[in-house]
Amino acid sequence: MIVRGVSQKGKVVLGSNCIIQENVSLGNLEDGFITIGNNALIRSGTIIYSGVQIGADFKTGHNVLIRENTQIGDKVLIGTNSVIDGNCRIGNNVSIQTGAYITAFSIIEDDVFIGPCAVTTNDKYMYYGATLKGPVIKKGARIGANAVILPGVVIGERSVIGSGAVVTRDVPEGSVVAGNPARILKKN
Numbered sequence: 001m002i003v004r005g006v007s008q009k010g011k012v013v014l015g016s017n018c019i020i021q022e023n024v025s026l027g028n029l030e031d032g033f034i035t036i037g038n039n040a041l042i043r044s045g046t047i048i049y050s051g052v053q054i055g056a057d058f059k060t061g062h063n064v065l066i067r068e069n070t071q072i073g074d075k076v077l078i079g080t081n082s083v084i085d086g087n088c089r090i091g092n093n094v095s096i097q098t099g100a101y102i103t104a105f106s107i108i109e110d111d112v113f114i115g116p117c118a119v120t121t122n123d124k125y126m127y128y129g130a131t132l133k134g135p136v137i138k139k140g141a142r143i144g145a146n147a148v149i150l151p152g153v154v155i156g157e158r159s160v161i162g163s164g165a166v167v168t169r170d171v172p173e174g175s176v177v178a179g180n181p182a183r184i185l186k187k188n
Contacts, residue, residue: 015040015056024048028068037074049086061098073110088134097145106134115145115163124151138173158188 012026015038020026025047027034032050039056042048045063054072061080066072070084073092078084082100091110096102100114103122108114114137122134133152137143141155144163149155154170161167162178162185171177174188 012036018042021046032068043080055092067104079116091139103132103134105132107136109137109139109141109157111140112137112143113141114143115147117145118143118147118149120149122151135167 011033013033013035015036017038018036018040020042021044023044024042027050034048034050034052036054037056037058040054040058042060043062046060048066049068051068052066052070055074055076057075058072059077061078061082063081064078066084067086069086070088072090073094075092076090076094078096079098079100081098082096084102085104087104088102088106090108091112093111094108096114097116099117101119102108103120105122106120120135122132123130135149135151135153135155137155138157140158143149143161144165146163147161147165147167149167153167155161155167156171156173156175158174159171160176161171161182162176164180165178165182166180167177168181172187175184176186177184
């Protein structure tokens with residue numbers, strides 16, 4: 001484990017062979033916990049809040065923000081300048097590219113790819129006190145660059161969301177969608 005220039009509050013449990021670059025902040029509460037598995041590479045500028053659990057072989061780009069009570073599986077990449085808001089669940093073998101925003105209460109299953117600058121949303125009515133519900137992105141889905149997924153939408157297994165699509169309703173398993181609003185181009 002290599003740890004240089006890390007700001008740390010609370011309790012941090014690091015697996016073996018972790019590399020934590022300079023100017024990383026781990027935890028925000030004296031009594032909070034963070035668990036990070038073996039072989040992590042956490043690049044400079046990353047902030048990880050308390051209450052986060054991360055599996056093995058985790059990698060970040062620079063300036064990543066991961067909020068509280070988030071669970072992240074094994075072999076996950078989170079790209080530079082991406083934000084993972086609180087209370088998210090991210091499976092194994094997930095790639096979240098540069099500049100993506102994953103809203104609070106999102107669920108991302110195994111083997112998902114999320115392209116650069118993709119955005120998920122969780123507030124259907126946009127007022128203070130509204131019930132928040134993030135999207136569910138099922139196993140093996142592919143989300144193109146700059147796609148927007150609205151609150152509570154379910155993206156079916158192995159579906160493909162075209163770049164720039166605005167997904168306003170559920171996408172059936174194995175479908176290809178594109179456009180604004182997104183429409184089905186192909187079903188498997």
